[in-house]
Amino acid sequence: MIRSRVGEAIVRAQAAGELPAVAVERVEVEVPADPAHGDYATNAAMMLARPMRMAPSRIAQTIVRYLDLRDSSLSEATVAGPGFVNFRLGDDFKAPTLQAVLGDPEHYGASRALAHRHVLLEFVSANPTGPLNVVSARAAAFGDTLAAVLECAGARVVREFYVNDAGAQVLRLGQSLRARILEQTGQPFVPVEQGYAGEYLVDVARAYLQEHGVPQEGADADRELGSYAVAAIMAGVRQDLLTYGVRFDSFFSERELHERGAVRDLLAELQARGETYAADGAVWIRTSAHGDDKDRVVVRSDSTPTYLAGDLAYHRDKLRRGFTELVDVVGPDHHSHTRTMEAGMRALGAPGRLRYLVVQHMRLVHGETAVKMSKRGGDFVPLTELVAEVGRDAARFFFLMRAHTSPLDFDLELAKREGQENPVFYVQYAHARIQSLLRQADAPQVNWSARDLDHPEERQLLVWLARFPEEVLWAAERMEPHRLTRYAQDLAGAFHGFYTRHRIWGEAPEVTARRLALAQATGIVLRRCLALLGVSAPDRM
RNA sequence: GCGCCCGUAGCUCAGUUGGAUAGAGCGUUUGACUACGAAUCAAAAGGCCGGGGGUUCGAAUCCCUCCGGGCGCACCA
Known part of the structure; x- marks a missing residue:
């Protein structure tokens, strides 16, 4: 929204000849680290300084001059620092925000922004030779929430588990x-x-x-x-x-893939494209011509197809099912395979359609000491054991607190503690507190105005509520669901801050009413956010 | 040897594609309940962003190079 306003301002200024007519890339809007810098900010002027050959502050001033903030819920735009344009939300944002949350509690935060995307998300895909273990737990939580976030942003997503039941x-x-x-x-x-x-x-x-x-x-x-x-x-x-709260839409059998002749068809297509050749009694694919370090065997000398052949046939099948985008969540042990697969997809004439998200390794720790993840016999600790020990909520929240690209230490001790040091409880406590408030009595039927939520804590809480849809969209676009755990903690923190400083019951009826509305809206957004994370929002704890 | 991930406060980690005085949680210290849940709040201390070069108005972020830690490099899946 702000993005387009700024873009329009630049275009108008260019038309008026006040800014050079250079191509403008995407305008970035961010939330300033320091609230004193406003609710939103853009560094567009600094980005444009070089191509426009103008001082950033002058560009910023020109942008502000041409900015049209009518019907935008923004009240002011100011130039600050080396050329930032800072925006502040006007009182106008308060009522619509509360109304949006309270008016549609089941959908607040959802959008159609990614409606054009049709994603096949493959994750977990653990070998069907043993129960799910703790190694899959992180990928399962990550994939499930990623799918939820993408769907919330409007994308069509199919969650698929590839069952390696062949070979x-x-x-x-x-x-x-x-x-x-x-x-x-x-x-x-x-x-x-x-x-x-x-x-x-x-x-x-x-x-x-x-x-x-x-x-x-x-x-x-x-x-x-x-x-x-x-x-x-x-x-x-x-x-x-x-x-564990993880839902799949589809379990795809590798065996059926073979029985259907999909692997044979794949090999035929590769041959027709001139991407295979025979050597040493085997059939090879020219992946080295597409970015891999070397060519790979697709049919062994005993004439059985390799895993790669099956996987390529599988991904070819995904494309044939009409998905525009293939996303595979894999563990670090599959790293080298991703490069081979991307090369293979190029050989199939489908470059750039497959994206791998490599979820890094996790360790179980108990305070300072690492916990062995495999038991006697070489089997890994089962997922069920982890869930039984720390609970589903803590397990999922902890896995999602970190970026998937970072290795993660899962502290069993911390996850089990039911105290302030446990971030899951911090967030859930905020929700329980709110429900407790709402339970006290029926809200008095009085007229109240969201515009009167003027205290800094009230306003700040509203700002967080208003940001939820952007957070969801951002997490979806970047495929970084871990952002939402942070958001949940920030929102809970904003509520706790508000709650300690302001009374809800016992004030003038209209004050009570509007603060109750604020608390109720916070509870709704907390629940929405936790639902995306697969974590429960208890009414009592 | 090659490829990828990581190195940021004592610990675990964020850091919005290069921006404002580098943040959060835990831990530590100090305060706040005769009112709605103190599982909470307020505040303080704590940093050569692994080292060194470079790119530019500006670098934790981009490039090069070292140093450390992890993972992977099959006619396995």
């Missing part, structure tokens, strides 16, 4: 299940080499015996067992995701 690992899983089944029949347990020795297969083995009895020998039977295990494990994975 050698399923065979090994089947063999591992057989070993557990034999164990159930009284024979000694013999772990499969490179297999899965986790306890979780014991239950699966019991269920299998009950349903089917002792399986036949042979590789075909092993594969059958593998599929059975995948189905059982994935059922558990879905359940775990559900209790």
Whole structure:
């Protein structure tokens, strides 16, 4: 909004010949670090100083002169510092803000800004060979909230989990299940080499015996067992995701992809494009011609397709389903693969459609000391164990407090504490406090005006409420959902500050009424924000 | 060796694509409940933004180069 006003002012000034007619790039508007500098600011004048060959302060003054702030909720624009233009919200923003929040509590903050985007968001995609573990927890929280934020900003998003239910690992899983089944029949347990020795297969083995009895020998039977295990494990994975508050729209089977002939079609297309060649008994793709360090094998010398072939076929399928944008959330261990895949997509003639978000590693710590994340047998700590220990709210909030590009230390001790040092409780407490206030009695039916919310704390709180839609949009555009945890803390802080200084009940009826409205609106926005984060907003704590 | 992520207060981390006096939480210190939830609030101390060069009106941010920490470099998935 401010952006376009400033842009219009520049255009008018240029038309009037007061500013040189140079091309103007995107005008950036920011929230100043120091509230004394106003509610918003733009550095457009300084950005334009060089191309216009004018002093920033003169440009800023000209912009201000041509600025039209009518119908804008902005009251003043001033030139400050080396050439900033600072804006202050006028009283006009108060009533519309409260009205927007209270009038549509379920949608405040939502917009249609990204309605033109149709995103396939793939995340987690953990191997279906064991329960979801703590390594997936960060990506799951990140992906789920990213999807929610994108949707809130108007984008169409499909959340997809790629199930790697094809290939050698399923065979090994089947063999591992057989070993557990034999164990159930009284024979000694013999772990499969490179297999899965986790306890979780014991239950699966019991269920299998009950349903089917002792399986036949042979590789075909092993594969059958593998599929059975995948189905059982994935059922558990879905359940775990559900209790973690993570929703998927689609589980995409790699096996079905192969059965449908998608991999064969992909290879045919690559060949038709001249992007493959035979060498050493294998088929290679020319990824090095598209930015990868070397060419890669797509069909092994035993004529089975590699994972890369399957993944390329999968992403080709995503494009065929009509998505304009493919976003993959992966762990740091897939880093080198991203480069190969991007090269492969270029080879397919679809450059720039796939974007990888690499979520960095996390560590579990207990105060100062690191906690081992794998248990005996090499299995990682299950996600369910983390959730059982610290709770879903703390788990998700903590994972989302940091940028995904930063490694993260998850402090189990801090997450469990129910005190002021725990940011989750700080935010939730603000919400509970508000609900407690609203519970006290029915609001008196009196006329009140939002314009009278004049104390600095009241005004500041309103400013935070007004900013929520921008925060959501910003988080969506940048794909940085962690911004919202910060916003939640800032908003909660603004409320606590307001609450300590001002009484709500016991004042004149119109004062009580408008402060209640303010508190209620704050509660709504807190709940909206926490909902995006997948964190509950309790009425009592 | 090559590629990527990270290095900012004692600790964990933000820093809005190069802007104003570098911020927050925790921890530390000091204050504030005979009124709506003190799980809160107010204030203080704490920094060569890993080091060194460069780019320009201006650098935590961009470039180069070192130093440290992490991850990855398969006819595995």
